[in-house]
Amino acid sequence: MLTVILFIVAIAVARYYLIKVKRNWIKVIKFATLNQWYSLEVDIDDKKYIHGDIFDTTEQGYKEILLGQREPESTIIIRPMKGRKYGDIVSTSSLDIICVSHQFISVLQENNITGWKTYDQIEVYDRKKQLVTNYKGLSITGRIGKIQLDKAKIRILPLFKEGLPERYTTYGLYPDESEWDGSDMCIISDSRMIVVNEKVYNAITEANLSHIEFIKIEEWEYPGLLKKNCSPFFGLK
Numbered sequence: 001m002l003t004v005i006l007f008i009v010a011i012a013v014a015r016y017y018l019i020k021v022k023r024n025w026i027k028v029i030k031f032a033t034l035n036q037w038y039s040l041e042v043d044i045d046d047k048k049y050i051h052g053d054i055f056d057t058t059e060q061g062y063k064e065i066l067l068g069q070r071e072p073e074s075t076i077i078i079r080p081m082k083g084r085k086y087g088d089i090v091s092t093s094s095l096d097i098i099c100v101s102h103q104f105i106s107v108l109q110e111n112n113i114t115g116w117k118t119y120d121q122i123e124v125y126d127r128k129k130q131l132v133t134n135y136k137g138l139s140i141t142g143r144i145g146k147i148q149l150d151k152a153k154i155r156i157l158p159l160f161k162e163g164l165p166e167r168y169t170t171y172g173l174y175p176d177e178s179e180w181d182g183s184d185m186c187i188i189s190d191s192r193m194i195v196v197n198e199k200v201y202n203a204i205t206e207a208n209l210s211h212i213e214f215i216k217i218e219e220w221e222y223p224g225l226l227k228k229n230c231s232p233f234f235g236l237k
Contacts, residue, residue: 038201038214039173040185040194042091049087049211052078052124054094062096065119067187068139072121076137079125086132087211090124095192099124099135104209111203115142115183142183145176146190173220 044051055077064070078092078099090099099122108116122137151174175188175195185196201214 035177035197036201037175037195037197037217039217039220040196040200041213041215042087042089042211043213044091046211047083048085050080050083050085050090052090052092052099053081054092054097055079062094063192065137066096066098066139066192068117068141071119072137074121076122077125078122078135079129080127085210086124086126086134088209089211090135091211097122098138100138101134101209102136103134103207104204105136107203107207107209108200111199113184113200113203115181115185116140140185140187140194142186143179143181144183144186144188144195145179147188148174148176169221171219171221173217175217 042049056074061070065072076097078090078097081093086101088101088104092099100118105118107113117139118136119139120136122135124132124135126132152170152172154168154170157169173188173193173195175186179189180186184200185194187194195217196214204212205214
């Protein structure tokens with residue numbers, strides 16, 4: 001009788017640990033395949049789309065506005081600096097001030113995208129100084145951890161001419177997902193860089209919104225040439 005009881009207890013203990021291990025294994029798999037991240041960008045060199053200049057002498061602390069930590073205290077005026085067509089994102093002379101169209105906002109709302117909010121204290125004007133009423137300011141409230149420099153890769157570039165020093169570029173933008181707050185749109189900690197998950201990528205791509213570019217984080221290349229052993233992400237703060 002004792003042998004039977006011990007056998008039953010042993011089976012129960014084994015079953016408990018098997019279930020626990022299985023759950024942990026599932027968690028590991030889910031974390032490993034958590035997200036495909038994309039950098040959200042605009043091509044400011046595309047002459048077709050409007051790139052705006054900020055006419056505002058009173059506002060300070062634009063980065064706090066981008067991070068959603070506060071709203072502008074006064075209206076930010078945007079006037080076209082170059083381009084002829086208004087896209088669903090209007091980039092500006094400040095990395096921290098982003099204008100988005102009502103269509104852009106609707107896509108985020110309809111797809112229950114998280115990690116963002118808008119503000120009304122912004123006015124976009126055309127070249128005739130007429131107000132374009134289709135835009136609001138965008139703040140990113142989602143957060144993800146710092147760039148993990150040890151995961152970035154260095155690529156040797158072809159030489160312009162024999163005998164010149166080697167040139168390097170760095171690619172691979174990997175934020176620390178252990179510090180991700182779960183939002184679909186995020187600012188990478190200690191930077192101004194916006195990354196979005198596949199949910200956002202699919203929603204915006206399917207809606208065919210304009211003047212928006214996505215780059216997979218593993219393909220993101222730091223703009224500029226570096227010397228060997230140089231930190232690839234200086235200047236992102």
